[in-house]
Amino acid sequence: MLSVKIVNQSGFELPRYETQFSAGVDLRASILENIVIPSGNRELIGTGLFIELPEGHEAQIRPRSGLALKHGITVLNSPGTIDSDYRGEIKVLLINHGKEDAVIHPGDRIAQMIVSRVEQIKFEEVNTLNTTERGSGGYGHTGFQ
Secondary structure, three states, X not given: OOOOEEEEOOOOOOOOOOOOOOOOEEEEOOOOOOEEEOOOOEEEXXXXXXXXXXXXXXXXXXXXXXXXXXXXXXXXXXXXXXXXXXXXXXXEEEXXXXXXXXXXXXXXXXEEEEEEEOOOOOOOOOOOOOOOOOOOOOOOOOOOO
């Protein structure tokens, strides 16, 4: 299991896996009072958490499916990426796609965080690429079914 250093200034418990095989941990809103996100608007919400990821890893901030389904709340820049050299507070950019104003309360679970390995690449500039059966077929090239 990967060990990640964390500073918790949120006043809430550390993030944890909610079930035995969960991929992500829930992040909570570290706010002093309710924040209203009007329909169609966005808000940057702090978590009070600061992490030190090992080199070669990233944290991805993703929406919580229940918030998206029930309230139309999602993470705007999904997935948000936290690089291993970032030491600032983890913040979540939420957007309200719902028809009604949404209220975020102190301690609400607002997003989930997944830590993954990453590999940096070195580009090798060439004049042509190998051909494949797919070729340059992009969006929707295999049809809709």
